[in-house]
Structure formats: C-alpha cells, structure tokens
Amino acid sequence: MKLSVHSKSFERNVVLLLVFVLISVPLAVAADDYTAARRTMVGEIEADVELTSSYIGADELDQRVMTAMGTVPRHEFVPDEMRRYAYENRPLPIGYGQTISQPYIVALMTDLLDPAPEHSVLEVGTGSGYQAAIMAELVANVYTIEIVEELGSRATRDLARLGYDNVEVRIGDGYHGWESVSPFDSILVAAAASHIPPPLLRQLKPGGRMIIPVGSRFLTQYLVLVEKSFDGVVKTHQILPVRFVPLTGGHD
C-alpha cells in the first residue's frame, strides 16, 4: 500500500530490486550452504572413521584425502533433483541404475590406495565422475573408463567444466584396462563382476594396489583391497567398513 504514494517508475524499480534480491539471495545462500554442508560431511566422515577404526586399521584417514573431500563440490556431480541431498553421508542414485557412493566409502577407498602426487591411477566405472575428481586432487594422472555412454559423456562434461584436466575419460569396456597408458600404481574398480579381469591385474605395477567395493549399488558391504607383491603373488584383504562385531562372537 505504501508503494502507491511513489511514482510509477520508482515503483517499478523497487519491484525489480525486490525480484533481484529474491533471486540472488538464495543463490548466494545456496553456495554458502554447500560449503557448510561439505564441512559437516567431512566431520561425519571423520566420525565414521573413528567408529570403524578397528576394522580399517587406522584412527584417521590421510589428511590429503580429507582435504580433497572438503574441496570437491559433490553437488556438481549429482542430478539436480538430488542436489539437496548431495552432502548427506549416503549413496545417491544418479540414473542408469548407478549410484554415487557414500562419501565415507569414497574417502576410505581413496585412502586405502595410498595416493602419491606422482601416481598414475586407473578407474573402471566412472559413474558420476566424483571419485575421479577426488583422485585427481591427489595424483598426477587419472584414467577412467565408463561403460554407459550417457554417464561417460556427462562425467566428461562435468569434469572439464570444473577444471579437472588431469582426468581422461573413455567410454568403453573396462575389462581390458587401458593398455597404452599402463602400468598403474593403483586401480579402482567401481563394481566387481563375477571375477577380477586378468588384464587389470597385469596392468597393475608390482607393489601396486587395487580396490573393489563388494555389495549392491546402494550398499557397500565390504571392500576388497588387492595387493600385487614383487614376486607376483596376489593377495586380497577384505575390509568391513562397518562396525559390526560379528562372526564367531564373544572373543572377536
């Protein structure tokens, strides 16, 4: 009602200003929200690590890994309708029957591979590209292969947009690895089929590590860490990332 005492043009300006404020404020708030949410997420991961320390054999993860988790904008890798859940510590569907893993699992898998700045890493199963982005913060080169064409193109686009130029995405069959840029210091396999492809084991450097989550798309049940020793023997460690005091009970 007050507005009616002012001139028409002033009225219009006020309305425009109001509209501008109404649009821009939430945007700014949203960006702040994401940063805050990411901080909260990092805190949750740290708490989870502490809870599961006896299973993963460490009280905390590598500080570099945690920094990467606090840097990479996870919300940029999930579909729009999932953005508001982007920093919840849980897996999210990204379409095509695929998911973006729980942040705690991403952090743990990255940590278990012991990434070093000079490393060259292969990822089989790009998915959203989030895991590749985390890895790209920590190593020299990331080569990632996605079997679903739509996912592969989306991840290529998102990674380029966010400036991850040390990641190379290829759409195709991960079974044969990436011969021309092998061997790798470590390999991430997003989902285990009925067996670990022999070519991937061949392309792993002696002393290198491979990590594979086992379970369904939504629920990582345990992680398999594969180690190739210098004498060619391959051993695996099965790591339960949950604080389950199970099994033979009592004397565990």
Place this chain on the structure above:
Amino acid sequence: MSAAALAYEILLMRLFSISQWHHFAHMAISLALLGFGASGSFLVLARRHLLRAFDIAYVANLCLFGLTAVICFSLAQHIQFNPEEVLWDPRQWRGLLLSYLLLALPFFFAANGLGLALIKFNTRVTRVYAADLVGAGLGGAATIGLLYLLSPAEALRVLAIGGIVSAGVGWIELRLRPRYVVVGLSLLAIALWAFPANWSAPRVSQYKSLSQALQITGTRVVNEKSSPLGLLQVVESPVIPLRHVPGLSLSATAEPPEQVGVFTDADNMTAITRWSGDTGELSYLEYLTSSLPFVIANPRRILILGAGGGAEVLQALRYRTEHIDAVELNPQMLDLVRKEYGNFSGRLYDLEGVHTHVSEARGYLAGVDPASPYDLIELSLTDSFAASSAGLYALSEGYLYTVEALRSYLELLSPDGYLAITRWIKLPPRDTLKLFATAVDALADSAVVDPGNRLMLIRGLQTSTLLVKNGAITTGEVALMREFCSRQFFDVAWYPGMSESEANRYNLLRRPYFHEGARALLGDGRDAFLARYKYNVRPATDDRPYLHHFFKWSTLPEVLALRGRGGTPLLDAGYLMLIATLVQALLASAAFILLPLAFLRSRGRSLGKKIRKRVFSYFFLIGLAFLFLEIAFIQKFILFLHHPIYAVTVVLTAFLVFAGLGSAASTPLAAYFGARNTARYAIAAIASLGIVYLLFLDVVFASLLSVPAAMKMAIAVALIAPLGLCMGMPFPQALNRLGESAQSLVPWAWAINGCASVVSAVLATLLAIHFGFTIVILGALILYGLAAAVFPRD
C-alpha cells in the same frame, strides 16, 4: 468371478517376480485377501443400497474388476519403489503402501460381486460358497495353462477383458436396460485390447541384474521364452562381451570366450559360452574353486544338478569326463542351448557322453539306479533351480540343500566318490558355513563316526567349494589340494588334520572365520557356536527348508544401529520384507476391514456381547487355520511334486474344489445332524486326518517319489480331497446359522474371516521359517479345535 480373482493373484505373483524380487509373492496372497476383507466391510455399510439395485451393482463390480486389473497394475508400476532404500528413506514406505492398496482394488471389486451374490441368495449360501471355491480352483488351474501360451502381461489383459465381457453377458442375461450399455462395454473391451502393451508390461526394477546389463552399449534382449517356470530372456552384447566366470582365480591368465547371458525373471543369470568343440579353448575353467574335485581325483561318471547354460558341463568336458548327466528344471533353458544357440555352444548337450534330463533334482535322484552310482555329484552355482522356484513361494527354494537332500546325494556316490557344492562367498560367512554344518549332520545321520575326515573346504575371493567324500580323505588328496590352492591363490578352510596357521593366507580376513567356523561345527562346541554366531547357520531340513534364512533377532539392534554405515546388507532383505508385509497386512486389514464395522456397532448390540464375541472368535480362528493348512501343504507337496508352480496349482486347486464340494455337501448333512454338529464332526475329521498326514506323509512321499509326474498329481489330489471336503464345512455352516438367527452379523463374519486370512497367509510362512511345517500344521489343528469350542450358538 472367483476364478478371475485367483487368476489375477497368480498373475500378480509372476509379474512381481519379474519386475521386483520374489519376496513380493507373499504380498500377492495377502493383497487378495485384503481386497476380499475390505469388500466384506463395504458390503455391511452399503448393503441396503446395493441390494436394491443388485443386478446393476453386480455387473458394475464385474466390469470394475476388469478395468482395475489392468489400470491399477499400470499405475502401481509407475510408483517408484526400491526395497534396498526402505531402511533409510521413508518415501519408500509410502510407495510400498500405495502400490499395495492399488493392487488390492481389483480383488475388492471381485469380492463385492461375490459378497452380493452371497447376501442375495442367502438361503443358498452353501451353494454360492461352493461355486466360489470350485470356480477359484479351476481359475487357478486355467491360469497356469494360460501362462504356457501367453506372457504374464498378456494374460493379465485377457483376464481384464474377460471381466468386461462377462459384465456385458450379465447385462444381457439379467435383461437390464438400457441396452446400449452393452455396446459401451464392448467398446471398453476393445479399448483394453488396444491398451499399449508396454503400459501393463512389468517394468523391471533398475537395480536388477538384467536392467544393469541392458545399460551397456549395444546390449539387447534377443530372445524371450515364457512359461510358468519363469521368463527367460537371452541377452547378447556384441560391443562389450559378457564374461561370466564366477570366482576366476587371481592367478588366471586365460580369459573366457564370448558369452550370451540368459536371465530368469530378469535376474539369476547363467551364461551360454561360445565353443567350437575344442577343449583347448576352455583352459580358463581350470582356475576356479569348483575345479578341485577334478584336480584331486579323476571322476568318470558325474551328475550336475542345475545345468543352466552349461558352464559346469564345459568344465567337466575340459577334464575329459566320460559320462555326464546334466539335470535342468526348465526345458526351455535346454532348448535355448540346443536349438537357438546350437552352433554357438558347440552343441555341448548333444555330445556323446552328455545326457540331459528335464527334472527337479530330488525327483531325479529318486529315480537313479543305486547300482550305477556317481563319482561326483555337483550342485551348480547357477542357482537356476532357485530362480525357477522363486516366482511363487519365495522362501521354499531350499529342498536341494537340506540334511535329507545331502544324505540322498551321498547314498548315490560310488565308494570314494565326492559331492561338490560351490557357493558365492558372503561376508560374514553364511551359506558356506550353513552347508558345512548341513554336511556334518548328513554324515552323522549316515552313521559316519568322524565327519571331519570326509570334508574339504576351500575358498577364493568370490566362491567357496565344499567337498564331501564318500570315504576318508587321503594324504595324497590333501597334497594335491594344497598344491592347487597355492597355485591359484585359494585359501584352505578345512581338511582333516589342518592347522590354523595354514588358513587365511591369500584372501585375508580379520580372522580365519571360515576355518574357525568349520572347526567349531565339527567339535564339541558346536551348539555353543550355533547359539552365539550372529547368523542362523543351523542346517536346513525338509521341515524347514530355508537355506537363505540367516536372520537372528538378537543381531537386529546392532545392525539397525549401523544402517547408515552400510550395515543393511548384513540383514536378509527377504525376511525383512516378509515382516514388513505382515505389519502392512495387519494395519491394512484393521483399517479397511475392521474399522468400517465400527459404524455397525449400534445395530449389532441388540444381539448381545456374548454372541458377538463368539462370532468374532470363531470366524477368526477358522480363517487362520484354513490358510495355515493350505500353505503348509503347498510347501510340503513341493518336495513331492518337485515344481513349486505345480505344487501350488495342484494343492490350491484341490483344496478349493474339494472345499467347495464340502460346502455343498454340508447342507444335507446339516439337515440331518444340525449345523453345529456338522461343523464339529468336520473339525474332528480335519484333526484326525491332519495327525495321520503328519505321521505318514513323509513315508508315503519317500516311497512314491519316483512314480511318473501325472500319477503323482493324482495321488496328491487324492490325499488332499478328504481334508478339503471337511475344511469346506465349518465356514458355511456357521454362516447359515447366522443367516437364521443373526442376519446382521453375516457381513461381520465375512470380514473377520477375511482379516484373519490376510494375516494368516504371511504368518504361516513366518512360523514355518522359525518352527517348521510340522508346527504350522499342529497349530492349525489346535486353532480348529478352539473354533469348534466357540461355534456360535443362538
């Protein structure tokens, strides 16, 4: 009408097992009963209005049944539901409940039609009830027949059109006006026919393995075969070849050749492998845990249970086995390998020395001549038996893995022959240890003094293989096994004389869980171990054939606390869904069956509290008892009739038809003995028959296991007939009695009975899992006894 309702139920079970997982089969039963119960309550309230226009109401309900059968199913398909997210996403519960209610609607309309007829022809209640039961029985049988001709989605449409057409026929027969309604109905039927097929086709959950496979560029379904045993879909992937070799060793250098995948109900894949006939191409099959029996011995006559796409047969051929008997449940699977993929697969099923048999494993074994035993019996990993049976009684698939089953395998082994069971590794260990315990029991039951001397257990990263030898394991065999394991990076979990330091070398667990478990199961601490282990690894038996039931309530709080941290897969989804279904059934039946009757209170009060209490108890008890018996007998007969789908059809049809006849026969009996006595005599007969069956059914089954299938079905019908006849009597006689003395309580009775049935169908399975079928049957007999005591008096 009742035939159509039962047909709808069976179709729903099939459609569910294709689009989601088989736990939903339980839901179909309780859905049907919910619809029926809700209708009972509805009729109570709207009875006057509906009866005034009986003809139109009857036809309208028929028509609505037809319409909703297709439309509600399509709608329910569009509700997003992912059982794996249920634990942390409340929206999933809403989805589940909504689809539950939608799918119950067609049953509601079918039941309205039936209920109206029951009220209208009150004096002929037994005859209407009889027609209902007989109709339902025949409908079930017809549906199974239909499923051989049509896919489940097409059959659903045929059913819907049937509903509309009979509505039209009803309109004409009842001489209803205006006539042009018939034209409208015909148009409707045509419209349903033209309804886009993909709207009612089951939409496969995107998290099932078929959906996942189809995401891959170039992958497509090239062939489909449908039968009541399951929907087979062949998937080719020319761009990125499929490679399905469960548990290939980490030392393997050989890669598998090209394969096509065959999915049963969009899951449980088995692979058909390209093969030229040269066994040199098959070297990759030596890098599996399942190679163990071929490495330590030279089996010449072998039996493979679960032939599927032929991986196990190929493996045996690689090791130059002379005689291979391969048993497969689904004939369409063998056809695929033989015909469509004959050249592709190198005609492996037609090679000299390879003999295929279409049969269920236990039935096949019963017919094997003990004079020609096997050197090796292999239970394959394809799980194709499980897949085939999954469609109907989800949790009934375990008759292959019970103590009794293992004993029957051992009896057909040659001296020093082996039984080999390969399973996927689960962590924490579950089925591997359960089967180890089962083998220990089977050996002990066969009077073997030291079972540990006959067992060997190895594991790789993804699979474990258990060997049970018909004789003591020698040091020579142990040496070969150890050498094999160190070459393949496999771990040894048990052999006689093994020390703990040898376990857990390549695939490192926090502790040598498999070895510890095996050792505990063989020693004195066995019972203590079973009690404190966090999963149920007690051996499955024929009375409780649930291999996949590992759930322990005591573990639940711990797992729930971990649900946000990946703890959920530590639970059995199937069991959880069963509980969810039970809770849902309880709530829904209270809300839709009992609540509406609250409006009726004022009218019923004139009859006195006592009689209402009696009516309530009586109909509740016989509702529970009827379904307890029906479900327990379906499960029992699966062992005898082998195919679960045949067991369901034969048992359900026989129960319903004979209960219908029993209902009809009860009228003259009641005229002679009186309603109350007729019901009591019937219940006495049920109790004595039930006890006789409990004592002698297993013996009868054992002695007749190898007679021809048709004969077995006839025997099954003959066994069920007397029980069914008697079970048909208590309900209509009590209802008749109410019709005479307390007319307004008839719908009450109907509703309460429905409510009890909704709960009973799920509860029976739950009880069977925990206590076995024997207890379920005994429970039913006790319930009947209680019912006899509270038969409504004047």
